[in-house]
């Protein structure tokens with residue numbers, strides 16, 4: 150057990166989680182990572198717990214990628230009342246020490262930030278000589294009652310007569326396969342094993358048998374949909390197939406369909422360097438959102454001292 154003396158507070162112990170101590174720490178990470186707190190997989194996970202005397206006060210949860218020898222910090226958390234005492238700093242330093250010993254080459258983490266509020270991690274990472282965080286994704290959030298009011302939320306009526314728009318729920322097995330086979334960027338393609346695809350609002354446009362565009366969405370919680378992947382084949386002009394009209398059609402289906410009644414909240418992610426989506430966001434989408442966040446990625450290369 151490593152003992153740290155942090156900013157004038159009581160002594161803080163940092164230790165790797167063992168099977169007896171994890172229960173109190175599950176609540177210190179996101180629901181989707183809770184199983185990783187209890188799983189014992191020392192080669193892939195780093196689970197560092199902070200205690201003040203015997204009280205659990207912080208958790209760093211990391212996943213080590215075998216190929217790249219990089220550790221992604223999945224979450225870093227310190228309980229209220231124990232913050233600003235150097236606990237997260239101690240967790241990061243201890244993680245670094247263990248990773249260097251195990252020949253891991255770098256650490257990375259992603260955090261979300263609101264427009265006007267710098268994240269507390271910024272000065273913390275800077276003090277530990279991490280690289281400057283770089284913007285990655287834009288995430289928009291809205292309740293159905295607000296988003297569905299957008300004047301561009303309507304059925305796609307001006308579709309070229311050569312094109313056919315179908316909802317995922319109505320696609321044949323062969324048509325679905327043609328989507329999986331399409332030479333689109335992997336991050337924008339639906340995954341055949343994904344059980345969370347929302348089939349009523351997800352739509353695909355075909356020219357003959359060829360998919361030339363889609364909006365694929367996911368049910369990410371019992372009450373939340375994510376408008377996930379907008380793709381239009383390169384070389385197709387907006388006159389032939391307009392991406393924003395596709396988004397409007399998809400949102401319209403979600404807003405109107407009884408099958409989506411329980412999905413009352415929406416989120417939408419896009420890459421920060423996607424100019425057309427930025428323009429759409431600033432010109433049309435913004436009044437119908439209640440929150441916009443940016444995700445940043447930060448890294449630190451690890452070297453032996």
Ligand SMILES: CC(C)(COP(=O)(O)OP(=O)(O)OC[C@H]1O[C@@H](n2cnc3c(N)ncnc32)[C@H](O)[C@@H]1OP(=O)(O)O)[C@@H](O)C(=O)NCCC(=O)NCCS
Pocket residue numbers: 223224225226227228231232233234235236237238239259260268269270272273274276
């Ligand atoms: C972010 C978080 C982990 C920081 O934990 P912490 O133990 O308070 O951090 P430290 O005490 O080690 O802070 C070190 C430095 O970071 C900066 N910092 C930490 N919290 C800050 C805050 N709320 N506002 C501004 N700067 C802050 C300060 O520069 C601080 O040094 P100082 O106290 O000497 O000024 C903690 O606030 C937290 O759990 N937040 C919620 C979860 C979260 O956002 N996790 C990160 C994404 S996964």
